Amino acid sequence: xxxxxxxxxxxxxxxxxxxxxxxxxxxxxxxxxxxxxxxxxxxxxxxxxxxxxxxxxxxxxxxxxxxxxxxxxxxxxxxxxxxxxxxxxxxxxxxxxxxxxxxxxxxxxxxxxxxxxxxxxxxxxxxxxxxxxxxxxxxxxxxxxxxxxxxxxxxxxxxxxxxxxxxxxxxxxxxxxxxxxxxxxxxxxxxxxxxxxxxxxxxxxxxxxxxxxxxxxxxxxxxxxxxxxxxxxxxxxxxxxxxxxxxxxxxxxxxxxxxxxxxxxxxxxxxxxxxxxxxxxxxxxxxxxxxxxxxxxxxxxxxxxxxxxxxxxxxxxxxxxxxxxxxxxxxxxxxxxxxxxxxxxxxxxxxxxxxxxxxxxxxxxxxxxxxxxxxxxxxxxxxxxxxxxxxxxxxxxxxxxxxxxxxxxxxxxxxxxxxxxxxxxxxxxxxxxxxxxxxxxxxxxxxxxxxxxxxxxxxxxxxxxxxxxxxxxxxxxxxxxxxxxxxxxxxxxxxxxxxxxxxxxxxxxxxxxxxxxxxxxxxxxxxxxxxxxxxxxxxxxxxxxxxxxxxxxxxxxxxxxxxxxxxxxxxxxxxxxxxxxxxxxxxxxxxxxxxxxxxxxxxxxxxxxxxxxxxxxxxxxxxxxxxxxxxxxxxxxxxxxxxxxxxxxxxxxxxxxxxxxxxxxxxxxxxxxxxxxxxxxxxxxxxxxxx
DNA sequence: CTAGGGTTAG
Numbered sequence: 168x169x170x171x172x173x174x175x176x177x178x179x180x181x182x183x184x185x186x187x188x189x190x191x192x193x194x195x196x197x198x199x200x201x202x203x204x205x206x207x208x209x210x211x212x213x214x215x216x217x218x219x220x221x222x223x224x225x226x227x228x229x230x231x232x233x234x235x236x237x238x239x240x241x242x243x244x245x246x247x248x249x250x251x252x253x254x255x256x257x258x259x260x261x262x263x264x265x266x267x268x269x270x271x272x273x274x275x276x277x278x279x280x281x282x283x284x285x286x287x288x289x290x291x292x293x294x295x296x297x298x299x300x301x302x303x304x305x306x307x308x309x310x311x312x313x314x315x316x317x318x319x320x321x322x323x324x325x326x327x328x329x330x331x332x333x334x335x336x337x338x339x340x341x342x343x344x345x346x347x348x349x350x351x352x353x354x355x356x357x358x359x360x361x362x363x364x365x366x367x368x369x370x371x372x373x374x375x376x377x378x379x380x381x382x383x384x385x386x387x388x389x390x391x392x393x394x395x396x397x398x399x400x401x402x403x404x405x406x407x408x409x410x411x412x413x414x415x416x417x418x419x420x421x422x423x424x425x426x427x428x429x430x431x432x433x434x435x436x437x438x439x440x441x442x443x444x445x446x447x448x449x450x451x452x453x454x455x456x457x458x459x460x461x462x463x464x465x466x467x468x469x470x471x472x473x474x475x476x477x478x479x480x481x482x483x484x485x486x487x488x489x490x491x492x493x494x495x496x497x498x499x500x501x502x503x504x505x506x507x508x509x510x511x512x513x514x515x516x517x518x519x520x521x522x523x524x525x526x527x528x529x530x531x532x533x534x535x536x537x538x539x540x541x542x543x544x545x546x547x548x549x550x551x552x553x554x555x556x557x558x559x560x561x562x563x564x565x566x567x568x569x570x571x572x573x574x575x576x577x578x579x580x581x582x583x584x585x586x587x588x589x590x591x592x593x594x595x596x597x598x599x600x601x602x603x604x605x606x607x608x609x610x611x612x613x614x615x616x617x618x619x620x621x622x623x624x625x626x627x628x629x630x631x632x633x634x635x636x637x638x639x640x641x642x643x644x645x646x647x648x649x650x651x652x653x654x655x656x657x658x659x660x661x662x663x664x665x666x667x668x669x670x671x672x673x674x675x676x677x678x679x680x681x682x683x684x685x686x687x688x689x690x691x692x693x694x695x696x697x698x699x700x701x702x703x704x705x706x707x708x709x710x711x712x713x714x715x716x717x718x719x720x721x722x723x724x725x726x727x728x729x730x731x732x733x734x735x736x737x738x739x740x741x742x743x744x745x746x747x748x749x750x751x752x753x754x755x756x757x758x759x760x761x762x763x764x765x766x767x768x769x770x771x772x773x774x775x776x777x778x779x780x781x782x783x784x785x786x787x788x789x790x791x792x793x794x795x796x797x798x799x800x801x802x803x804x805x806x807x808x809x810x811x812x813x814x815x816x817x818x819x820x821x822x823x824x825x826x827x828x829x830x831x832x833x834x835x836x837x838x839x840x841x842x843x844x845x846x847x848x849x850x851x852x853x854x855x856x857x858x
Numbered sequence: 859c860t861a862g863g864g865t866t867a868g
Contacts, residue, residue: 183859219859226860250860257861285861322862353863385864392865423865454866489867496868524868552868 226255634664
């Protein structure tokens with residue numbers, strides 16, 4: 168060692184400075200170099216605080232084992248070295264080592280000071296609800312006179328009581344505090360938001376102001392979160408002005424909270440304005456912007472922001488990837504989703520529970536249930552959302568057997584209790600899979616078995632379930648005696664069922680209700696007129712069409728799309744503009760002959776207008792989904808499943824035809840319509856002809 | 859030498 172370095176190593180003050188520098192640079196390498204020097208110095212006349220320095224170093228750098236051994240090698244540990252250890256463990260979400268170190272120092276007869284208690288309370292805050300560890304520390308702090316006068320200790324205790332669900336104790340402590348600073352008010356505000364009581368947050372904010380206090384960035388973030396949670400766009404917008412006047416908007420977290428607030432209040436444009444105005448952004452800013460778009464049905468914009476973030480040098484974090492995966496699920500972008508799965512693997516975040524659950528969800532929603540299973544069964548741990556996503560995946564394809572099996576695994580595992588979404592998914596799977604009895608039983612017993620109160624969604628599921636089984640009258644009875652007002656989707660499910668089973672009178676009732684609740688929706692009018700038409704009630708059917716015209720309700724034009732080589736090909740009915748038009752027409756004509764040879768008859772019963780039968784046939788043969796399928800068959804190599812998306816429900820004739828085609832050309836065809844998936848395979852469809 | 863309240867996800 169050169170003399171200068173030797174001199175520095177021998178000087179404890181310089182060594183302490185080196186440790187400080189290592190902490191500041193957050194560099195384990197510099198930290199270890201400083202430690203190596205300290206080890207060479209270890210001798211009886213070493214100043215005792217060097218060990219405390221090292222404990223602090225390793226705690227701050229999040230190197231728990233090194234911190235523990237530094238603490239253990241301290242010949243005369245002080246309250247300072249213990250406090251450094253406890254605070255490091257508490258800050259890095261390791262409450263158990265923190266609390267056991269706290270216990271050890273008590274056993275050694277060391278008295279915790281006003282620096283130790285805040286960290287001990289922070290660790291105790293992650294104890295289970297109503298655990299007695301927090302109150303025990305409270306008793307100690309009381310005995311030593313830190314509570315309720317010391318603001319640091321009191322604030323930490325306050326936060327701990329909120330986080331362990333002891334609201335009464337928290338409020339009492341807050342009342343007793345003689346020095347209520349902004350941090351105390353912030354603890355009230357942030358915890359009220361976390362517990363879903365946004366109005367209490369806002370109330371506490373005004374409490375702070377009335378007490379003459381000034382908010383800081385934390386209060387401001389909490390306020391925006393509360394506005395987001397309660398959808399208070401006007402209040403938040405007003406507050407935005409105040410925030411800018413005070414200069415708080417220069418804080419990255421505040422701007423991030425504003426992006427989130429505007430996004431949650433359905434104002435993606437304002438979220439974008441905040442984002443664009445930021446001079447400094449971090450990964451949270453990018454992620455919040457993605458979420459703001461994704462929550463507002465702007466999946467493409469969300470994805471574009473993600474791509475911008477990547478080209479701006481942002482690493483894909485677990486937060487970012489799970490958020491972008493939701494947009495893939497919304498776009499039905501299986502290929503994008505797969506690409507993101509690869510990104511997750513490369514970034515070693517694919518086993519993060521949020522990312523993995525988002526993958527299960529995405530694969531389930533995009534019609535890749537086998538991939539969803541792969542991710543699901545490989546996961547080391549699962550939570551409520553994971554289970555729900557997997558059951559939801561099975562529900563999408565109507566696989567009631569597997570949905571019930573996974574649901575049963577969830578119950579027997581005993582770790583995660585089902586919630587209302589779980590039940591919606593299981594009953595939906597039963598309904599779509601034809602498990603009428605099982606689904607109905609679950610609905611009837613969910614309150615007593617799982618303590619889940621049936622909501623409108625469950626009623627909608629069960630109406631669908633009974634309707635599918637041809638029990639529309641029973642479904643109608645249930646609708647009439649349900650405690651809450653029936654929703655649009657409920658009447659919609661009944662109308663769909665009535666149409667399927669020719670229950671024209673009941674269908675009319677459902678349709679009338681739908682017209683009241685949702686007068687502009689074209690789908691319901693079309694459904695009613697089709698139902699009347701297929702019952703041979705042409706005059707009424709025509710009347711409904713006329714009404715639509717009179718009230719200016721336009722039928723959404725049907726269109727289908729298919730992805731091929733990174734491009735989306737969109738088809739409309741009777742579309743001739745596509746460059747492959749001739750090939751497509753020729754293939755469809757050929758398929759029609761083959762299908763007819765296998766017993767196919769065109770289903771033209773819903774063609775309303777006075778066309779000759781031949782014209783009707785030609786009309787249904789130009790439906791957008793058939794054009795898209797032909798395009799797929801021409802381009803995609805044999806064996807590759809063809810995935811088509813349609814903006815409306817798939818038509819009856821196309822459904823029938825796709826079953827034949829899947830058998831004739833031995834190809835899996837997956838159609839996602841605006842209601843569900845249809846998985847065609849060997850002359851059959853997963854929906855079992857009910858949708 | 860040691861301390862409290864903060865922004866994003868399924």
